[in-house]
Amino acid sequence: MSSSTIDAADQETRGSDFARLSRRITEAGLLDRRPVYYALRLGLVAVLYAAGWAAFVVVGDSWYQLLIGAFLAVIFAQVALVAHDLAHRQVFRSRRTSEIAGWLAGNLGVGMSYGWWMDKHTRHHANPNHEDHDPDVSPNVLVWSTKQAAASRGVARYIGRWQAFLFFPLLTLEGLNLHVSSFRALGKPSLKHRGLEATLLVAHFVLYFAAVFAVLPLGKGLLFVALHQAIFGVYLGCTFAPNHKGMPMLTGDQRPDFLRRQVLTSRDVKGGLVVDIALGGLNYQIEHHLFPSMPTPNLRRAQPIVRAYCAELEIPYHETGLYDSYAQALRHMHAAGAPLRVRGASVTPAQ
Template sequence: MTNSTAIDDADPPIPPESAERGSDFARLSRRITQAGLLDRRPGHYAARLGLVAASFVGGWAVFFAVGDSWYQLLVAAFLAVVFAQIGLVAHDLAHRQVFRSRRSSELAGLVAGNLAIGMSYGWWMDKHTRHHANPNHEDHDPDVAPDFLIWSHEQAAESRGLPRLLGRRQAFLFFPLLTLEGFNLHVSSVRALTRPTTRNRAAEASLLAVHAALYLGALFTVLSPGKAVAFLLLHQAIFGVYLGCTFAPNHKGMPMLRGSEKLDFLRRQVLTSRNVRGGRVLDTVLGGLNYQIEHHLFPSMPMPNLRRAQPIVQAYCQELGVDYLETGIVSSYAQALRHLHDVGASLRAGSPAPG
């Protein structure tokens, strides 16, 4: 599958002269544009990218300074957080929140994704594009495909094999399974690059190979084999849990779409998304994805502008009578886990597997 450019086109400009007589989204887009919330924030991103890069370099400098010691497990935890922050930066690059140019965004994304953290930027961008186009749609959103977990009663009824086995207790297994998400990202990246139709396949594969050589070379050169394996397992586990906890509150437990169900763009994005309340610390920890509704409506909006857009979008949804869900961080996880537990009820009751 070729890498789609739908992210680039998901947030089309609305001509001001036609906005008032256009769709519900067109009228909202005009308000957002007039507020200047789609304007670039170069100062913010210069500071953010500088801090993340300094943390990355500093973390590895400490790694080499500490040497063959079990204190390296603290370094592993720190670098796991840094890797996740780089992943969030790659997310903003994919949405062209940082650079206006597609080429600049792609080059920076390859460095951040493939070289720095070992995740295929092209594979992730293709997957995330399809998610944005059809959030929580069972037939089109890869984030709710029943690979390991099942997300709806229909998927439970149709499940086989491992998803059916895990589905019985998936709410309890959710966070333990997130410890494998970091490894899953690496494996999925390599698998995607085996497809001959993938764009920039040679460059992506080369950068992934360089990342693997430098990462594993550093671990097994500086550390004894046992410590190296412990570092790798802890680092990738925390990395996976962090990323999973960043994306899990946004859509899990929200309405699912199936088949030919159709909603207009605004309702499709708002009704399937959940915001998470919090201050600027939470904004930093979650990379602004706590404003999931605003992000899905305006994917190219710079992260620091999402906080300012939130009251505008919420008020507009109230005008239209469109449900707008915002909750606390703990409640968001609780809602997601309750949904997973409810979906698995039929499997716990011993419903027959499909023929």
């Protein structure tokens, strides 16, 4: 996409396109709250979370704890997905109630700063796949374009060469990265309620490690923690990777109108009820980005409306299977790192 194709006048003309879609969605009642759904979902996740730790205590000093660790990793990821919905105020109308529930689920439940993550995710929603503004495609360890490859240094430059092959192994560290980033955020004055967030984060890890090493000897305990955090990281990464990775990247002054900015940089993932549950509804990424506060169970019903509307306006609407979404993301990553694999060659940023 070239920035020259999207001038200010064109954006102004297209600005009403989203308003028309929004009226259709509102008239269909798809922005209405779903209290029964969320009562059941939050209740089930809470019960499974408690059951996992209860099983951990009952099983005691046993290698079967590795199975418990894998189960708890899945439940931790589901708690994080609940925190995501809370951050978008899909669950409660009240901002304060959403914050309280978010602190309990994020900080205390899984060791993730709710305030830090909400700020980061809000910036992502405002500018998805924009190299200069989306924190999810910032070149920290991985590079997402040849432009980023040109500017990469150190670890990112080395890993970028073979990042498509290293992507899933690196996801085993994503849980650790989430925890470290949460604690680092506590030092930033921009983070609100730092004292409360710090207290809940510390409480999570005190309780977590106290439980693990009260039941397991040092060796087994360390292995349990490593396995639990690795699977947690892989699950989270596999939840978010299909959504935007491999879709068009924006840079500089490239800024389509809201409707096109969200649709063109996102993809939906097919797969039915199992995929809906596993990905927490984020497989309807286009609909979620257009209507972030829409309750998760309504995203499936919104999809045919959004798809048909995009067809009317001749806006490409991308939907694929789960495995193909990963393949597309990996191919994009491999292409972005290609210049780094040419020994001695200078890297020319993509236009």
